[in-house]
Amino acid sequence: GKRISVPKKVEPKVHFANERTFLHWLSVSVLLGMLSLTILKFETIGFVSRCSAYLFLLASISFMVYALLTFQGRHAKMVSGERIRFDDPHGPVILTLTLIAAFLTTGMVQLGYTV
Known part of the structure; x- marks a missing residue:
């Protein structure tokens, strides 16, 4: 006979985990x-210090957008x-690499190197 497709009910704990x-x-x-x-x-505001701060700010905003899109996508699929x-194989890796770059830049500024 025919197969009837019945949508599976998603438990509330899964939605709460997505929100968390x-x-x-x-x-x-x-x-x-x-x-x-x-x-x-x-910080003593110099060009490199500003670049470092803006790198952290860009990372912050990017990950807010990433979090929102991931949350909405998962919710829609559920x-x-x-x-x-x-x-999430990509988000933590990208966050880690971004933070390493930002901290290295900031560390180089503190040690007196120029980028």
Whole structure:
């Protein structure tokens, strides 16, 4: 006979886990944004210092957008009953590389090197 496709019900804990992940990414992004503002506020403002602060700010805003798009995408797939991957192979790697670059830049500024 015919196969009848019935959408699977997603448990509420899965939705809450999606929200928790979103909020965690936002908290990391806010910390990066605050670090950027701190550098701009208390650092002897030179060109390289500003670039370092703007790099942290760009990372912060980028990851806020990434978190929102990931949250909305997962939510839409859960509501539609589509199977999704809950692991995130790209976000943490990109965040780590961005932070390494930003911290190296800031460290070089503090040590007196020029970029």
